[in-house]
């Protein structure tokens with residue numbers, strides 16, 4: 462099994478409900494979107510065998526984040542997840558919500574879906590992904606990056622107060638310009654506003 466990998470490293474999780482948790486990151490190279498504010502390097506990558514990937518992970522961290530790029534584009538993703546679970550890692554899948562595969566979602570310990578708002582240039586997602594999260598609130602979170610009022614309106618359009626784990630993530634370069642008091646008035650109590658702390662701490 463080969464995978465197109467951009468980088469493998471360990472750091473702290475900087476986004477969402479796992480914020481501050483040390484973990485391994487496997488970053489895949491390819492993505493099916495082209496967000497305006499994307500900070501992922503798609504130029505560099507290498508084809509790695511499964512065993513090489515496993516050998517580069519730090520064993521003392523229980524969690525492995527599969528991130529990108531878009532991990533769901535990897536043909537053998539399920540095989541990698543099964544192998545990681547076999548080695549007693551916990552798998553956090555970070556996906557943009559455009560590709561659904563129930564078997565892959567079921568195989569992960571936690572799924573973090575990062576739906577792209579209008580400011581990204583491609584506000585698209587698969588409804589089946591959202592349905593899965595709504596049915597599995599104990600192992601999922603739904604994140605939306607917010608850069609402006611249009612993004613907030615988009616968020617409100619998909620918001621459902623019965624789901625518990627909504628995250629509004631201020632787009633990093635616009636973080637100082639957003640009106641958080643106004644934002645608070647328009648959201649419910651199942652929404653957390655969480656910035657990207659890895660960028661504040663200047664770690665990967």
Ligand code: SF4
Pocket residue numbers: 492493494495496498499500501529530531557577
């Ligand atoms: S989905 Fe993520 S990795 Fe892909 S272009 Fe958008 S921000 Fe970049």
